[in-house]
Amino acid sequence: MKLIITRPVVITGDGGVRSFVPGLTVEVDAPTAEQIIAQQAGIVADPAVPAEAPAIPRRRKSADAEA
Secondary structure, three states: OOEEOOOOOEEEOEEEEEEEEOOEEEEEOOOHHHHHHHHOOOEOOOOOOOOOOOOOOOOHHHHHHHH
């Protein structure tokens, strides 16, 4: 899974200790990705399902009403 690191994080696992710095894009296995996401230190870089637009309606401006 490909993640973008958003906060400094240190992960310990079977392979030893790994540290990541913000701004880094990494390819990690699923268990490591779950640890990083659980610590709110990274986001998925290439989601399998595209993100949908927010369901919050846009407020109309007076210029919109005139058009």
